[in-house]
Amino acid sequence: MWKNAEIGIDLGTANTLVYSRDKGMILNEPSVVAINLDTNEVLAVGLEAKNMVGKTPANIVTVRPLKDGVIADFNMTSHMLKAIMKKASKTLNLSVRKPSVVVCAPSGSTSVERRAILDAVRGCGAKQAHIIEEPLAAAIGADLTVEEPIANVVVDIGGGTTEVAIISFGGVVTCHSIRIGGDKFDESIIQHVRKTYNIIIGERTAERIKMEIGYAPIEHERLEMEVRGRDLVHGLPKTVMLNSIEVQEALKEGMFQLLESIRATLEDCPPELSGDIVDQGVTLTGGGALLNGMQEWLSTEISVPVHIAPNPLEAVAIGTGRSLKFIDKLQKV
Known part of the structure; x- marks a missing residue:
């Protein structure tokens, strides 16, 4: 007798995570899709696509189909979900069964945005699809x-x-x-480096700076980091030293809004x-x-x-997977 597989998906702006009730966390991939513009063919999804960001020829673009926690590009999200469900099916050996899926959506998302998420999941072969609010999933996780x-x-x-x-x-x-969120903080760092040093840096460099020497507005020991980018004046590669005090200053505005x-x-x-x-x-x-x-x-x-x-990074996905036990009760609430 086949047991119906149950999985929870945290469809995040930065990462998409899949949690299975039987096997725990089975997938954690960046929410990025690489597409060939000439043939409209999807070349890579997840980590493979993220490694291409900022490094591809003109006919290949990398897209992040989710903006601010909701679907910005429906087709790309469907492609990404299909690839993710395929990987999850391989891990779980779901060749015969269709899984029941719970996906989380931001609590501020509209009914249209929620329907888009459900349509994308159902289109990828889910037997049942439910939506749970992100903070609730985070609390369960x-x-x-x-x-x-x-x-x-x-x-x-x-x-x-x-x-x-x-x-x-x-x-x-x-x-x-x-x-x-994290993207906004990265953007603040990119703007700061551009204004202060006349240098353009990429998203991945900004993320590395944030993780290594980014600080909330508290007193701390000053740290330094070497950063490479493109000089705006000469157009040539250039290296500068950034310190944690100026990065902290760049992040301040977003921190106070939070x-x-x-x-x-x-x-x-x-x-x-x-x-x-x-x-x-x-x-x-x-x-x-x-x-x-x-x-x-x-x-x-x-x-x-x-x-x-x-486990802060995986809390939402874990909560989404666990919520399958009492999803009917939660839906009534």
């Missing part, structure tokens, strides 16, 4: 007790969006979603749940939670304990 009448505050800092939500009784009580969003969500919290937040604190998930000093900075700014989820 971070091992929080979402079914209890206790306030759980989740801050999910992803690639395209940051979702701040208060969750109680298996549903989202109040939520703020802002279009600030803080504002957390404050606004806490202000909207019903008084009965506010007491729980003081005890429970705030849980950070998503890749942005790993920025140096993020946890210390937020706990001093909002005066409540701040915890990082056991």
